[in-house]
Amino acid sequence: MMAAVxxxxxxxxxxxxxxxxxxxAALARAGVAVELFTSRFAYAAPPSADGFVVHDDAFYRWAxxxxxxxARRGAKxxxxxxxxxxxARAARGADVVHFQWLTVQPLDVHLLPRRRPLVLTAHDVxxxxxxxxxxxxxxxxxxxxxxxxxxxxxxxxxxxxELGLDPAKVHVIRHGAFDHLTRLAGEQPLPPxxxxxxxxxxxxxxxxxxxxxxxVLLEAxxxxxxxxxxxxxxxxxxxxxLQAAAPPGVRFVPRFVADGELPAYFRRAGLVVLPYRxxxxxxxxxxxxxxxxxxxxxxxxxxxxxxxxxxxxLVAAGDPAALHAALTPLLxxxxxxxxxxxxxxxxxxxxYAWDAVAARTLExxxxxxxxx
Numbered sequence: 394m395m396a397a398v399x400x401x402x403x404x405x406x407x408x409x410x411x412x413x414x415x416x417x418a419a420l421a422r423a424g425v426a427v428e429l430f431t432s433r434f435a436y437a438a439p440p441s442a443d444g445f446v447v448h449d450d451a452f453y454r455w456a457x458x459x460x461x462x463x464a465r466r467g468a469k470x471x472x473x474x475x476x477x478x479x480x481a482r483a484a485r486g487a488d489v490v491h492f493q494w495l496t497v498q499p500l501d502v503h504l505l506p507r508r509r510p511l512v513l514t515a516h517d518v519x520x521x522x523x524x525x526x527x528x529x530x531x532x533x534x535x536x537x538x539x540x541x542x543x544x545x546x547x548x549x550x551x552x553x554x555e556l557g558l559d560p561a562k563v564h565v566i567r568h569g570a571f572d573h574l575t576r577l578a579g580e581q582p583l584p585p586x587x588x589x590x591x592x593x594x595x596x597x598x599x600x601x602x603x604x605x606x607x608x609v610l611l612e613a614x615x616x617x618x619x620x621x622x623x624x625x626x627x628x629x630x631x632x633x634x635l636q637a638a639a640p641p642g643v644r645f646v647p648r649f650v651a652d653g654e655l656p657a658y659f660r661r662a663g664l665v666v667l668p669y670r671x672x673x674x675x676x677x678x679x680x681x682x683x684x685x686x687x688x689x690x691x692x693x694x695x696x697x698x699x700x701x702x703x704x705x706x707l708v709a710a711g712d713p714a715a716l717h718a719a720l721t722p723l724l725x726x727x728x729x730x731x732x733x734x735x736x737x738x739x740x741x742x743x744x745y746a747w748d749a750v751a752a753r754t755l756e757x758x759x760x761x762x763x764x765x
Contacts (some may be wrong), residue, residue: 397426398758398765404431404493405452405476406469409516410439411652412676413493415569418443418736419751425758428487430480435460436627437651440573440744451483452476461629472680473497477504484509488765489758492538494554502537510761511538518673519546519555521604532556539761542754544674544697564757568674569750570683570741574656583657587644593620593724596662598685599677601628601647606668606711607635612613613668613716617639620724622666625650626660659684663730664723669693670710682745685738687730689719702744703736 400420404413410431417427429442430451439449453472458464477500484490484506491512495501505511513535520527535541535556541563543549549565552558582588597610607624614622618641625646632647639645642643650658659665665688666683672694681688688705690696700707708719723730743749759765 397424398755399426399486399488400758401487401490402427402429402493403451403480403490404429405480406475406494406496407431407439407449407740408432408494408496409676410434411571411574412516412568414440414442415571415573415747416750416754417445418573419569419747420754421445422748423657423751423755425751425755430483435465436649438692440652446496447596451480470497474500474504477501481506491754491758495534498527498534502530502534505537510540510758512540512542512757512761513538514542515552516544516673518543518551521671528556532558536698538562540564540757542566542757545698546700547695548673560685566753566757567745567750568676568679569747570586570679570745571676572741572747574652574659574680574684575683577652577656579653580656581654583661584646585659587623587646588660590621591749592642593663594661595620595622595666595720595724596658597622597624597666597668598650598658598680599626599667599675600683601626601630601632601635603630604670604672604708606670609670609711609713610666611635611639611643612713613720614643616717617724618642620663623658623662655680656684659686664720666716666720667691667696668708668710668716669696672696674699678742679745682737682741683735683739687723687733688737689716699740702740704733704740705737706733715720 402417413429417429420427427445429447431449432452433449455468457468477728489510490506493514503726533559543565546565548562551562552563620645627649628647665686667690669691674695690705690707691710692707693710699705709715
């Protein structure tokens with residue numbers, strides 16, 4: 394019998410617990426011996442560990458200040474080097490080390506474990522607003538690892554074309570649909586003021602950041618009065634100007650929404666809109682796929698690759714008039730929305746299923762560690 398590959402999945406800052414846990418659980422189902430090394434998620438309890446071991450005290454055990462504060466960032470930076478060095482010693486127990494995030498690039502390139510195959514998933518393929526020297530540091534970090542995982546052909550083209558990386562080390566492995574969110578015990582209902590809404594609902598969900606095009610969506614919503622637009626998520630930008638500019642029929646839920654609350658928002662939505670100015674792939678998109686929601690996406694990054702499955706319509710990014718022109722017929726065509734929703738459910742169960750993601754990831758691990 395072939396021995397199980399021993400894999401460490403590493404996300405120092407716990408940036409993507411849903412992704413980390415879904416990947417680890419799928420790898421465990423595939424027979425991989427998986428350990429997740431991370432820190433405590435600051436906003437809510439992470440998903441349950443299904444078949445793998447979690448070390449949530451591997452990084453940043455001293456948490457000063459509020460999540461996202463300057464004090465918290467400073468405390469993490471002080472701990473970063475000793476924690477990375479301590480993890481490098483723990484990495485001796487792995488056949489493959491798979492980092493999800495490495496955000497202190499000038500330091501991390503010198504702190505990675507030695508004598509173990511290293512994989513890095515490029516969730517953010519390149520910095521959106523790079524600081525001086527950041528692109529060079531990112532390239533050196535990418536060159537230091539043995540393999541890079543991206544979630545789209547678009548991401549691969551950027552790394553090969555813009556950074557000049559060796560095409561042989563850049564591997565496209567799809568993001569998985571977060572189907573575990575559809576099976577949660579104890580789902581919470583919508584808040585009463587939202588549960589009382591009778592009109593169709595269009596949902597824009599996730600951290601609120603400038604690149605996500607919320608301003609474009611608000612402008613596009615003008616003149617739409619037969620539905621409501623819900624903008625739901627924790628702000629990472631000044632929100633008051635957006636709220637002041639919002640037309641009628643828009644509701645904001647400006648806070649972190651935990652997993653137990655999340656299903657109610659997606660089940661209520663007849664359409665999920667992601668009007669991003671730029672992106673590679675989005676966890677919100679793969680949440681919407683899992684719930685079988687119709688999607689309207691901007692034509693950026695890897696979004697067209699998802700739309701090619703039939704699960705989404707595309708619209709030009711940054712163009713309120715084009716977005717309005719796409720929203721209006723979709724809202725008036727239940728059959729079209731139903732067709733998009735059915736395609737989304739098929740995509741979630743097929744190419745974007747986590748077991749398919751794990752199988753492709755395990756193939757990569759076995760190439761990197763053929764004796765494991």
